[in-house]
Amino acid sequence: MSVQAGADRASNLVRRSGPSMLIGGGLVLALAFFGLVSVIWTPYPSDAMDVLAKLKPPSSAHWFGTDHFGRDLLSLVMGGAWTSFSVGAAAVAVGLVGGVPLGLIAAWRRGGLLSAAIERSSDLIFAFPAILTAVLVTAVYGPGAGNVIAAVGLFNIAVFARVTRGAAISVAARPFVMAAIAIGRTQTAILLRHILPNIAGALIVQGTVQFAIAVLAEAGLSYLGLGIQPPTPSWGRMLADAQTFMFVSSWQPVFPGLAIMLAVLGLNLLGDGLRDLLDPRGRDRRAGR
């Protein structure tokens, strides 16, 4: 593929997906970039305390101000981006790895016992409000990144199982799959060559949506004190701290909150754009919340 063709294709993509993909993708890339940078460099070490310089408003030395231990809020927000994105990505990965095979089995063995069991289990998970599941899992098994990923991932497994099943069933009914069955291709071959590539779009779109939900969930759990623990920076925890010191430093809740908002906004816009591009029929499918 020539460079020119690639560029054409890219501009074509943008035209078809509209500005939301551009804005969303831009926001996500920018925040991911800050997160990546934070791994090797932040203006100050994110856990460096200076109790004499605590609760200072934004200044040229500390662009976002300092928190109650005198830590640099900009460094913490950058570090929070890394935490947020890695937890979100892991939670989506758990959902994909666990949910897609289950969904495929449920679609393939439709009407069977296994399929029914998968269906009932995901019904059960959906019976608990997602936030309740997450609170219970982290309260019972203790706070921390791993358990947050498990809690959100559990819910994602159910979401992806359901999306995969739905998409696989509709793809399986299409003529080219019928034809493949008729000419006696193996199940694995059909699965790999026909089903998976055709449901990938729906999965990518759903993955983006679940990513946004995971970012929100991590922030919410950390806000409640059930999520990420210090000294790992987390936007949700920063907000909890900020609320405590609301009377003495009112700017403190602004930046971590904005960061969450921009991340979620970016991911949602990106998801919308990808949907228009990859999965036009799946519009307004927002299974997981």
Added chain:
Amino acid sequence: MNGVVKLLGVAAIGTGLCLGMTAPPAEANEGKRTDIVMGVTLEPPHLDPTAGAAAAIDEIVYANVFEGLTRINESGQVKAGLAERWVIEDDGLTYRFILREGVTFHDGATLEASDVKFSLERAMAEDSVNAQKALFSAIASVDVVDDRTVIIRLSRKEGQFLWNLGWGDAVIVDPASADTNKTNPVGTGPFKLDTWVRGATLTLTENPAYWGTKPALNKVTFQFIKDPAAQVVALLAGDIDAVANINAPEMVARFQADGRFAVDVGTTEGETILSINHRRAPWNDVRVRRAIQHAIDRNAIIAGAMFGFGTPIGSHFAPHSPAYLDLTEQGLYDPEKAKALLAEAGVKSGTKAVIKLPPPTYARRGGEIIAAQLKAVGIELEIVPVEWGQWLAEVFKAPHDFDFTIVSHTEPLDIGIYARDDYYFGYDNPAFKELMKTVEETSNPAERYALYREAQQMLADEAVNGFLFQLAKIGVRRKEISGLWMNAPVQANDLTKVHWE
């Protein structure tokens, strides 16, 4: 400008002032408020102080609803309670208590010597659910002589016995109502329960049949507000009149600047320490523990976690005690020395450890600072926040699964915990145990103090735990209120002397 406002203010309240000045002192209270709304952090699970350890119970009922034979006052002294006087026989084992006359319970029943016998035996019984059963362990028998006389015989000398009887866990209850005190407390105190809206408020009203001096207040409302920030708002909005111990040291400056409020900074019995698990290597090495003490900057912790409130301590003893020995110079902040000691003990930089932090602000904020300070000398702490239930089950009880924790030990004069077998931090030193035994058998105060100082020195030398600071009690009140306790020798909100100026 300021002057004008003040003048106007005086003019506006002038009539009221005149009345107040001409009236005789007895009527000076005319028009004063006789109610108070107290903000308290924790809601008690129930109201029976003889069946639970929650300080929240005593904070409502101690001295207000329930009374014991003796009582502990604001300065930590033992005073007469339901017992008008007592005689200790020469053997030091027999106590004869004479009860006050005309004492009745809230349900009208009269206090009799048999109630005392019942209450104490109930607390000692096999199926007792008294959280401080040890308070009564020296009692051999309780005998009723007549309606107003009780003789308590001890099986061994107990220097603290009268003090023990002053605890909330030792209050006198009526057999008829003992089992229902959890939800419907029937005591002998100047206040009785009016209403309890769980999760919100609890109201006490005056007991018209009270035997003693009637308090100036006739209605006390406790409003349960868990979050410090919400307590601050409630105070500023005038929803509550006082908070006995506010968990928001960052707000003190604001209240001090506000003319409507007064802030009382007093002391508690809480030695706040970084407890170290002696059962685990390398913390059982005294060099490592000394290194930790040198790695900790107490002043930074007090400044950062408590906004400057708290007195540094160098051992496990309250600075306001006459037996206190200042050992803070001994483990001064010196990260280089800490690193050297760690290297000497063979502890590698990057050694990982777990610190479990219970919910109070001092622990959660203090823990973050300590984690940063220890990281600077090469010990990396994983912070695990725990609720009290989990702390009790994992840290306090076997298997003692922790490396470090931060706790304020709030019982008065509790250096004896270091002599206990298998206590949670696992310090085991026969010499210290011997020393504590000598203390118990010594009755001469001067000798006792000397022994206590020796004990403090021993703990500091061994760097048993990271000794941080004595927890302050920060009370915020409308400035017209007086009579609230400044210090907290026991966890109580004794409102019997409280009045509005």
Added chain:
Amino acid sequence: MLPMLSHRLAGLAGTLFAASLITFFALEVLPGDAAQILLGTEARDDTLAAMRAQLGIDRPMAERYVDWVLGLLTGDLGTSQIYGIPVADMVRDRLAISLPLAGMAFLLTVLIAMPIGILAAAGRGGPADFLAMGFAQIGLAIPNFWFGILLVLLFAVKLGWVSTGGFPGWSDNPFNALGALFLPALALALSEAAILSRVVRGALLETLGEDYIRTARAKGVSSSAVIARHALRNAMIPISTIMGLQFAFLVAGSIVIENVFYLPGLGRLLIQSIFQRDLIVVRDLVLMFAGIVVLVNFAVDLIYNAIDPRARVQR
């Protein structure tokens, strides 16, 4: 219709039964016990044993599970281990906050979302649509607890118009109580309103595209009248389905938002009971939240089936 109903009811009962099993046994592994929490550090082992016997937590797991479920079936929620009072009483007190909160948030959701959705649909592709959908995107992205903090910061800390939290109780002055619920309800409503406004817009656009609407338009009925009289009525079926689901989400949303505003509702009771190891209360509440979600879903399905003949055909 009837066999479908009984089939669904059986599924519902099965889900709730499974939920009760999971809830009970998942919570059994929580470290810490209520007796120790009640009695504190100085309690002796015999005292602890006596307290455990009094609370009934020394009995075998299976026995306690059966007791709990049988109790629930006869309408007995049990007694709180920590407070020693019936859980039903505690839940009733808390419901008096959480339900009005969810109700008010629901009302706000509808009041915000309907006009925005309608305006967007009426001005499809125009500036109104752009603004409305921009609102929806941003509303969806703002975490409700952050929005709550910002509301408190503005209206309580800066302007001093309202208290920053807490609940004055219904008995004193119901208007104060309603006032205390307004900001939390608004914080809860924002993201739900964002979702609903998109749904309203989508549903309206769909019905606007249908034949009878085009006919009405062709007959010269004005655009706004078309929306008001015809399109909206038909669009209400999908809209109300979403609304039903949203109510369940609003009830669950109280778990976080009650902590932002220090409201003593069900959500705070849940968190507090988890921390105090008051497991009877936790189990009852978890099952209650799950029950609300399942029942609302069930009811929504039923209504959907009853109203919309197409849905019946599709199944």
